Amino acid sequence: MSGSIAADSAGVVTPRIASFTEPIKLKCGAVMDEYxxxxxxxxxxxxxxxxxxxVCHALNASHHVAGVYADAPQDVGWWDNMIGPGKxxxxxxxxxxxxxxxxxxxxxxxPKSINPKSGKPWGGAFPVVTVEDWVATxxxxxxxxxxxxxxxxxxxxxxxxxxxxxxxxxPERLRHALVIACAPSLSAQNIAFNEIARQxxxxxxxxxxxxxxxxxxxxxxxxxxxxxxxxxxxxxDDEMANKxxxxxxxxxLSYSFDTEFEIESYLRxxxxxxxxxxDANTYLRITKVLDYFDPAVEHGGDLSLxxxxxxxxxxxxxxxxxxxxxxERSREIVKALLxxxxxxxxxxxxxxxxxxxFLLDDARYHRLVAAYFxxxxxxxxxxxxxx
Amino acid sequence: MSNDGNGIQRADFAxxxxxxxxxxxxxxxxxxxxxxxxYLKAQRGISGYGVEIDDDSLLACVKNGVNTIQTDLERGLxxxxxxxxxxxxxxxxxxxxKNSEVVMREMLRVGREGIVTFPNFGYWKNxxxxxxxxxPVSDNLPYEWFNTPNxxxxxxxxxxxxxxxxxxxxxxxxxxxRGKAVTVLPxxxxxxxxxxxGS
Numbered sequence: 001m002s003g004s005i006a007a008d009s010a011g012v013v014t015p016r017i018a019s020f021t022e023p024i025k026l027k028c029g030a031v032m033d034e035y036x037x038x039x040x041x042x043x044x045x046x047x048x049x050x051x052x053x054x055v056c057h058a059l060n061a062s063h064h065v066a067g068v069y070a071d072a073p074q075d076v077g078w079w080d081n082m083i084g085p086g087k088x089x090x091x092x093x094x095x096x097x098x099x100x101x102x103x104x105x106x107x108x109x110x111p112k113s114i115n116p117k118s119g120k121p122w123g124g125a126f127p128v129v130t131v132e133d134w135v136a137t138x139x140x141x142x143x144x145x146x147x148x149x150x151x152x153x154x155x156x157x158x159x160x161x162x163x164x165x166x167x168x169x170x171p172e173r174l175r176h177a178l179v180i181a182c183a184p185s186l187s188a189q190n191i192a193f194n195e196i197a198r199q200x201x202x203x204x205x206x207x208x209x210x211x212x213x214x215x216x217x218x219x220x221x222x223x224x225x226x227x228x229x230x231x232x233x234x235x236x237d238d239e240m241a242n243k244x245x246x247x248x249x250x251x252x253l254s255y256s257f258d259t260e261f262e263i264e265s266y267l268r269x270x271x272x273x274x275x276x277x278x279d280a281n282t283y284l285r286i287t288k289v290l291d292y293f294d295p296a297v298e299h300g301g302d303l304s305l306x307x308x309x310x311x312x313x314x315x316x317x318x319x320x321x322x323x324x325x326x327x328e329r330s331r332e333i334v335k336a337l338l339x340x341x342x343x344x345x346x347x348x349x350x351x352x353x354x355x356x357x358f359l360l361d362d363a364r365y366h367r368l369v370a371a372y373f374x375x376x377x378x379x380x381x382x383x384x385x386x387x
Numbered sequence: 388m389s390n391d392g393n394g395i396q397r398a399d400f401a402x403x404x405x406x407x408x409x410x411x412x413x414x415x416x417x418x419x420x421x422x423x424x425x426y427l428k429a430q431r432g433i434s435g436y437g438v439e440i441d442d443d444s445l446l447a448c449v450k451n452g453v454n455t456i457q458t459d460l461e462r463g464l465x466x467x468x469x470x471x472x473x474x475x476x477x478x479x480x481x482x483x484x485k486n487s488e489v490v491m492r493e494m495l496r497v498g499r500e501g502i503v504t505f506p507n508f509g510y511w512k513n514x515x516x517x518x519x520x521x522x523p524v525s526d527n528l529p530y531e532w533f534n535t536p537n538x539x540x541x542x543x544x545x546x547x548x549x550x551x552x553x554x555x556x557x558x559x560x561x562x563x564x565r566g567k568a569v570t571v572l573p574x575x576x577x578x579x580x581x582x583x584x585g586s
Contacts, residue, residue: 315449334456335466338436341412346456347445364442371449 010042010067010077010084010091015107018144024136027292030127034116037141038107039063039099042083043091045147048384051377052147053089053096054138054174055079056155056162059230059286060278062106065098066091081361088370093377094151102137103129103285111281112213124210128285131158131293135165139173151376153312154178156358157325158286161293164333167310168295176376177312178369181322181358183329184303184336185294190324193233194287197226201280210281223280224271231270236321236354303332304339313343315372317365319357320350345372398566399504399579403476404430406502406559406583411435411473414498416460416490417480419444421453428453435472438464461485464493472498481505482537491555495586500558504581507562509542509574527578543574550584559583 005011015038023033040063045052055065057078066077066084083089083096100108103126111126118125142150153166153174160182167177186194201207204222208215235243244263259265299305314337318330327348337344349365351357357365400423407413409431415424418437421444427433437455439445448455456466461484475498477490482505484490494501506527507513513523522532530537541549543562550557562569562577569577 313454331466338456338466338471339468341434343454344436344456345445345449345454346458347442348457350442364446368446368449371446375449375452 005068005073008084008086009080010096012070013040013042013064013067013077014070015040015063017107018141020137020140020144022140024133024140026127026133027130028128032102032109032127035102035109035137036107036113037099037102037109037137039097039141040065040067040077041098042066042096043094045095045145046380046384049147050149050151050380050383051094052142052145052150053094054142054150054153054166055083055089055096055098056134056138056153056159057098057101058155058157058159059290060227060274060283061159062104063098063100063108064106065096079359081359082366082369088366089154089373090370090377093380094373097141097145099138099141101129101134103127103282103289105279105282110279111210111285112279121211121213123213123281126210126281126285128288131161131165131289132169134289135162135169138162138166139170142173148173150174150176151380152176152178152373154180156180157182157355158290158293161290165293165295167312167314168306171309171311174312175379176315176372177310178315178317178372179330179333180315180317181319181325181330181355182316182333183325184296184332186291187329190233191291193229194291196229197287198284200225200229201284204280207280210284212280218275219280220275223275223278223283224268226280226283227274227278228267228271231267233324234354234356236323236352238321239353239356242352303336307333307336307340307342310337310340310342314345315369316344316346317358317368318346318348319353319355319365320348321352322355322357324355398563399478399581400426402561402563402581403427403478403502403504407431407433407474409433412471414438414464414467414472414475416464416475416477416494417483418448418453418455418478420447421451421455423476423478424453425451460490460493463489464497467497469496470499474498474500474502476502478502478504479506482540485538487539488549488553491549491553495555495584500583500585502581502583503546504579505541505546507543507574507577507580508540509544510564510578511575512578514575525578543577543580546580546582550582554586556585557582558585 018037021034023031025031061078064077066080069075085092100106103110111122115122153163155163160179163177201222204219206217207219247262249265295306296303318327334346351362411433413433413435415437418439440459445457475494516523561581562573564578
């Protein structure tokens, strides 16, 4: 069986569950009395516990960051090209953690979990969570794993927002933050796309106010449309033109509403696939997590003030064709870090793929991350030797 | 624009290090592989950033442990606040900058003082090659006319006139040839000019 696993794969991994019984007050005011987070780890935690890297996931991903499952060797982690033995985040040197966030649908406590108070799925009653809540629960997980300070916290897109929030919420608990394809807040246009996604789900007759589990149904049509809208924003115009152009699925127009253009086929395929495995309540909440993220807002809109406590070293990376979170948005973060004299390196990768570039195997991008982690490893080794 | 770390370059670094106060905040424009900042960090305990547009150079900076912002300095330094650095350095880069005047002005907005180094086009060897009817090619000007990134070459006399006309105060000047200080007829005998200036 292992013969089918690539040599540079993190290998067969088994998700684990961490249980938390101390109540946590969420930003919205709701209190979760208990919750669980599902997570995976790759590599080995060193004796000093100084080589841990937390990988935060974006919108639809999960704790399955790298490697494969014994019973599903085709189920490769979502950032497997980045994380593994000899890869940019080298699991021979680092102990990497992937975690499914609170409110998720991959095993952590979320809307489809049973609410212990009612004995029924939370459904529409599950609280609306925030990046701050996620980071707070990730810190609880770190405590449970005995990790006081991460070598690095990293993520792309919404994952990068969590990495950034870590430097604000727990400045002493990470040495490095990798903030990739990020924005310090959503633009009106970003929120607008999210609102279309939400409306598609909420107005689906199968939604039932979020309590569709009781009706043994799912708002799949709405979730499909939500995913299709999202996909448009992940690709650049050029990339879409290159990939699909005006190509027709069956070579000629059918003068109907069947799938005619390849791009329609692609969007429908992505939408259908997503609606099969993802939970609509989770999707709704994650779009809200994105909309609410704005660390500057509590500081009169001043991002520099918001980041005044940050102590981490930063690698900020943007991609030239990312119009969802454009390089200009990353530069707002860089500017705020410079204002605070934070250690920051900023790279603007010339890549054609749009927002999705952060997930792809781009040589310039990967060698940069690899070099950055080399530095972290050297620093970790030097600190270990000093003890 | 990358520093190749040859002997001439190191003499340039040593001269800069003598001017830079210990613990200063330094911005190095067109920092190449970050060698100068790494050197100043080791010699003078400075902190700061490089600015570099080239991907390979940025990668080298990461390997050298130098914090660098990837941007086109021709677009100005809007990421940097007024007077946020003690020194802004432009080492062997001004001759390759399209709008040298804007960059000089930005240097003095962002920094308290500026340091510029450039190959002196008035150096006798350059003059000799031109007298022979050819564009100069040398250690300090290693490119042919058709592949040179240098668009604004100048002489020591040109640079000082430029500063005088714009009321840029020259604090100190060093002129080097093969790493040795030149005091006599610098515009003729000097290969490399190093200026420390303020507003």
